[in-house]
Amino acid sequence: MMKKTLALTILFAAFASCSSSDTYEDIETPTTPPVVVTPPVTNPGTETPPVVTPTPTEPVATTYTANAKSIIDANCIGCHQSGRSASFRPLTTYAQVKEAVENAGLLNRIQLQSGQQGIMPQAGRMSQTNIDVLVKWNTDGLKEN
Numbered sequence: 001m002m003k004k005t006l007a008l009t010i011l012f013a014a015f016a017s018c019s020s021s022d023t024y025e026d027i028e029t030p031t032t033p034p035v036v037v038t039p040p041v042t043n044p045g046t047e048t049p050p051v052v053t054p055t056p057t058e059p060v061a062t063t064y065t066a067n068a069k070s071i072i073d074a075n076c077i078g079c080h081q082s083g084r085s086a087s088f089r090p091l092t093t094y095a096q097v098k099e100a101v102e103n104a105g106l107l108n109r110i111q112l113q114s115g116q117q118g119i120m121p122q123a124g125r126m127s128q129t130n131i132d133v134l135v136k137w138n139t140d141g142l143k144e145n
Contacts, residue, residue: 061140064094068137071130072097075121094144101138110134 062068072091078084080091089104091097100106110131112119119125137143 061143062133062137063140063143063145064097064137065145067133068097069094071126071133075126075130079122098142098144101134101142107135107138 076091079086080089081087082090082092089096089100091100097106106120109118109120110126112125114125125131
């Protein structure tokens, strides 16, 4: 009996000395020592440079000149210019295109599906990417530049 008690005591002591107060979280999550940043050494009497905090970039507005004009030129002015079949509604200037968006349903007509009456361009629907650019131009306020 004495041998069993002694063996159990040794076994218990061995297990007790192997454990620590760490939790499973302490064991599973390695910790990294904190990074200490020291300020730069400056000469006496000199100004410390300001800390520049980056500002989030704002989305760039879509404009006629940068975005919409090339789409209109490629898809519309083949008919919508002087001497062509749709010369009654020219789309060769910013003012003309803006007016068509605001008062002539240009955005509605370019968003129709192929085969629907009134779709523009008549040759077939332009790419969704181009339509999205023109819609965004309208949403952004129909800015020229």
